Amino acid sequence: MKRNTPLIFAFIVGMLVILAEFIPHRPFGELTSTLENWFMIISGFAILLGQISLIRVNSHIIYHKESNWQYHLAGMISFFLMLIFGILWGMQESIGLLGHGERISQAIGMKPFDYLFEYAYMPLSSTVFSLLAFFIASAAYRAFIIRGFESNLLMITAVIVIIGRSSFGSMLTASLPEAYRFWHIPRLADFLMEYPNTAAQRAILISAGLGIVGSSLRIILGIERSYLGGDK
Amino acid sequence: MKRLLIFGLLSLFLLPLGAQTINVTDVPWDDGKALDFHWDFPKQPDSLWLCLQDAQANNTRIEIPLSKAGTQRIGELSPGETYSFLLKAYWGDERERFAAIASPKAAWFYLHKWLFLLLLLVICGAILGYIFAAKQGKDFFIRRINGLDSMEEAIGRATEKGKPILYVPGIGDLDDIETIASLTILSHLAQRCAEYNTDLIVPCRFSMVLSASREVVREAYQKAGRLDAYKQENIFYLTDDQFGYVAGIDGIMLREEPAANFFLGSFYAESLILAETGFSTGAIQTAGTAQAHQLPFFVVSCDYTLIGEDLFAASAYLSRDPQQLGSLKGHDFGKLLVILLILIGVILEIAGITWLKDLITGALA
Numbered sequence: 001m002k003r004n005t006p007l008i009f010a011f012i013v014g015m016l017v018i019l020a021e022f023i024p025h026r027p028f029g030e031l032t033s034t035l036e037n038w039f040m041i042i043s044g045f046a047i048l049l050g051q052i053s054l055i056r057v058n059s060h061i062i063y064h065k066e067s068n069w070q071y072h073l074a075g076m077i078s079f080f081l082m083l084i085f086g087i088l089w090g091m092q093e094s095i096g097l098l099g100h101g102e103r104i105s106q107a108i109g110m111k112p113f114d115y116l117f118e119y120a121y122m123p124l125s126s127t128v129f130s131l132l133a134f135f136i137a138s139a140a141y142r143a144f145i146i147r148g149f150e151s152n153l154l155m156i157t158a159v160i161v162i163i164g165r166s167s168f169g170s171m172l173t174a175s176l177p178e179a180y181r182f183w184h185i186p187r188l189a190d191f192l193m194e195y196p197n198t199a200a201q202r203a204i205l206i207s208a209g210l211g212i213v214g215s216s217l218r219i220i221l222g223i224e225r226s227y228l229g230g231d232k
Numbered sequence: 233m234k235r236l237l238i239f240g241l242l243s244l245f246l247l248p249l250g251a252q253t254i255n256v257t258d259v260p261w262d263d264g265k266a267l268d269f270h271w272d273f274p275k276q277p278d279s280l281w282l283c284l285q286d287a288q289a290n291n292t293r294i295e296i297p298l299s300k301a302g303t304q305r306i307g308e309l310s311p312g313e314t315y316s317f318l319l320k321a322y323w324g325d326e327r328e329r330f331a332a333i334a335s336p337k338a339a340w341f342y343l344h345k346w347l348f349l350l351l352l353l354v355i356c357g358a359i360l361g362y363i364f365a366a367k368q369g370k371d372f373f374i375r376r377i378n379g380l381d382s383m384e385e386a387i388g389r390a391t392e393k394g395k396p397i398l399y400v401p402g403i404g405d406l407d408d409i410e411t412i413a414s415l416t417i418l419s420h421l422a423q424r425c426a427e428y429n430t431d432l433i434v435p436c437r438f439s440m441v442l443s444a445s446r447e448v449v450r451e452a453y454q455k456a457g458r459l460d461a462y463k464q465e466n467i468f469y470l471t472d473d474q475f476g477y478v479a480g481i482d483g484i485m486l487r488e489e490p491a492a493n494f495f496l497g498s499f500y501a502e503s504l505i506l507a508e509t510g511f512s513t514g515a516i517q518t519a520g521t522a523q524a525h526q527l528p529f530f531v532v533s534c535d536y537t538l539i540g541e542d543l544f545a546a547s548a549y550l551s552r553d554p555q556q557l558g559s560l561k562g563h564d565f566g567k568l569l570v571i572l573l574i575l576i577g578v579i580l581e582i583a584g585i586t587w588l589k590d591l592i593t594g595a596l597a
Contacts, residue, residue, distance in 0.1 A: 022349055024263030025338040026311070039407050043440055050439030050469035057468045068487055128475040132501065135508040143532040201524040204540040208522035210566040211544030212409050213352070214359055214559050218548070219412065223363065223555050226419035226547055227412050227448065 007222040014220035054079065078120075085112040157192060164189020254319055256334035264311030264338030269294075271319065271330075272301040279322040287313050311338040344594030354569065359562025366558025374557055379518050379536035380549050386492035386516045387424050395491035396431035396466075397421070400481060400506065402497020402521070403474060406440040409544075410522055414497035415441075415448050416547035417520075421494065422452035426461055434467040435484060437477045442469045478502040482509045495519040495534070496543060499526045507533035520546070 013035065020031040058072040089101035091113040101111055108115050144155040163169040169185040176184055182191075218224035253273060259266040269282070282294045284306065296304045309315060312335060319330040366372060390397045399421060401414040418434065425432040434449065436442040446467045453462035470480040482505065485493065493510040495503070496519065503519070503526040510517050511533045519530035520538025530537045538546060541563060548556030573592075580588050 018352075022342055022345055023340060024342055025340045029263050029311075029338060036407070043405065043438070046439035046443060048439070049443055050436075050472075053439075053442060053469040054471075057465055060465065071483070124479075125473065125475045128479045128505070129501065131505055135504045139504060139508055139529065139532045204522075204524045204527065206570055207563075207567060208524075208540035208544070210355065210563045210570070211522070211541035213355055213566065214563045215409060215413055215544040215547075217356055217359055218556060218559055221360075223553075223559070224416060224547060226416040226551070227444070228451075 003225070003228065006228055007225070011220055011222065014216065082113060082116060085116065089113065091117075160185060161189045161192055164192075254317070254330045254332055256315075256317055256332045258334065258337050259305065261339045261341060261343035262336075263342075264336045265309050266305055266307040267309060267315065267334050267336050269296070269304045269306055269317060269332075270302070271296075273321060275323065276300045277321040277323055281320040281322075283318045283320075285316040285318070286310075287315075309336050311336055347591055347594075351569070355562065355566040358565040359559050362558040362561040362565070363555050364558075366554040366561075369554075370558075371554075372557055372561050374549065374560055377538065377542050377545065377549055379520060379538045379542060380546055382516065382518055382536045383421060383424065383550070386494075386518065387421075387428050387430055389516055390430045390491035391428045393491045396433050396488055397425060397492045397494070398481070398484060398488070398490035398510075398515075399432060399434045399494045400497070401434065401436065401441055401445060402495070402499055403437050403477060403502065404441075404498030405438045406444055408498050410498040411441060413544050413546065414520075415444055417494075417496050417543075417550065418445060419448045419452050420547070420550040422449040423456050426453040426456035426458040429458070429461055431463065432466060433484060433488065433490065435470045435477070435481055436468065437470065437472060437474075439469060442467065474500070474502060478505050481506060485509050485513050485515070489513050490515055492516045492518070495521075495530070496538065496546075497521065499523055499530075504529035504533065510534075 016028075016031055017035065020028040023029070055076070058076050060066075061072045062069050062076065086096065088096045088098045089104065089111050090096035091111060105111055110118065140158070144151070144158060146152050146155055163172065164185045164187075169189065173184045181187060215224065219227070253271060255270045257268045257270070258264075259268055271280075277298065277300070280296055280298055282296050282304075284292045284294055286292075286309075294304065294306060296302065314333060314335045317332045317334070321328050321330070362372070386397065399418055401418060402408070402411055404411040406412070422432055432449065434445050436445055446464060449467055450459070450462055450464075453459050470477050484490075486509070490513070493506075493515045495506055495510075495517070499506075499519075499521045500523065503521070503523075507517060507519060507530055517534035518536040518538070519534040520543040521527065521530065522540045522543055524540070527537065527539055545560050545563065548560050573588075577588050577592070580586075
């Protein structure tokens with residue numbers, strides 16, 4: 001029963017969503033958005049589970065002073081600081097238990113929660129994102145090392161695209177006569193991005209789409225059950 | 233209501249005058265949110281002014297092209313609601329008013345999607361056919377997927393080194409099919425980890441994924457008969473924030489130095505940050521996603537990559553269940569069908585015949 005109930009739900013809901021894709025009439029028309037709303041409601045309740053897990057794991061590490069416990073303490077302080085500021089004075093337009101905190105807002109320019117979000121959270125988030133630039137450089141370096149035919153091809157293609165996307169590329173082949181315009185590096189780069197690159201990406205998307213159809217069908221029919229934790 | 237009544241009476245009075253001139257029809261085979269407004273004057277007007285009034289007597293002016301005749305599709309309407317139209321046409325000092333009432337109706341089928349439905353039925357039929365054939369004992373050849381075969385190698389290495397395995401189920405929530413596919417792989421991996429007594433760390437971005445992951449891993453340990461080795465605290469929630477989640481996982485990789493990292497699921501801008509950090513720690517890395525833009529990053533930084541469809545085939549491949557393997561053959565049939573359609577479409581387009589393209593894009597409905 002514990003295993004069959006979710007399977008029956010998966011089958012009914014899966015079939016209804018497929019039908020809703022082709023039937024615009026009520027009640028099918030709004031069915032997908034209704035189900036999405038239900039998911040949001042369940043997710044809302046599940047947030048609590050996440051917070052409990054977060055507090056439990058971190059407090060265990062801090063209490064037992066396991067290695068690097070200081071980082072976990074910093075994480076917990078940040079978590080509770082944001083939580084308390086949000087509850088006491090709210091965020092943006094919303095009101096907190098102690099009102100809008102006009103005095104503090106006047107002193108620091110905005111609500112404490114918004115202040116931390118703007119001047120602590122946002123820079124930290126941007127910092128992690130900016131790491132991407134350095135990682136792209138190191139990954140590209142490894143990818144372009146010539147080891148065989150494929151990596152050679154990859155390197156040549158990448159160089160054309162990189163140069164073609166810069167003003168240096170336009171300058172390099174600017175003097176080419178009109179009859180050889182195709183060999184103008186920015187045009188070559190556009191060609192590579194528009195045709196071979198798009199073709200490969202679409203091939204992946206089509207096969208992934210078919211994989212989704214097969215995977216969904218296995219789940220709807222109850223053949224695939226491992227996402228529930230087991231086969232039997 | 234009173235205004236609507238006046239509007240209706242006015243239209244009754246004016247309809248005979250404008251019966252040949254304006255006409256409002258329901259858009260057929262749609263979701264009942266659109267009407268087509270047609271007009272046809274004997275001569276070109278100097279100015280046209282169209283007003284739409286809904287059942288609550290709210291008036292909206294609608295821009296229509298200034299022409300002798302034409303059709304304007306009016307969308308974002310409510311199905312079943314009555315709408316009144318008032319058109320004023322000007323020819324110099326001369327002015328005429330035309331009115332009409334119409335109600336959009338939701339159809340019972342999107343006709344423009346019939347080919348889509350047919351293709352879906354054919355592909356699903358093929359998948360089911362292969363599943364039944366497999367059930368009857370037919371043996372299918374399935375190509376090797378190196379990324380999945382490497383799972384044993386990764387677990388073996390982690391066991392030898394006494395290091396944990398890190399499993400990242402992507403940044404999608406439980407409503408993402410890639411996350412579901414990832415959880416099915418997690419189930420198989422957790423079972424192998426339980427058998428080898430290797431720690432498995434699963435940081436989650438969403439609470440729903442957390443509870444599903446815990447259930448999946450717990451059941452896998454139970455199946456392996458090692459429920460005592462199951463550590464709930466190893467499957468934990470990090471944060472909903474995308475880069476906070478990445479920073480947390482990077483920290484785990486640098487501190488715990490897992491022997492193997494699995495990044496399977498839905499990944500976006502964080503894919504390379506994760507994969508490169510994992511690469512720097514020297515772990516065996518296996519990644520898989522259906523996000524085509526992130527695949528190059530994984531290919532460069534990981535030892536094995538599951539490309540698109542491989543991620544969804546993984547559970548069937550790992551389980552070796554004949555029924556599930558049969559469904560993979562159904563995917564291949566689908567691919568063959570798509571390839572044939574593309575080839576025929578390209579040939580027809582080159583020949584200047586657009587019939588197939590129009591049919592597929594729903595233009596012929």
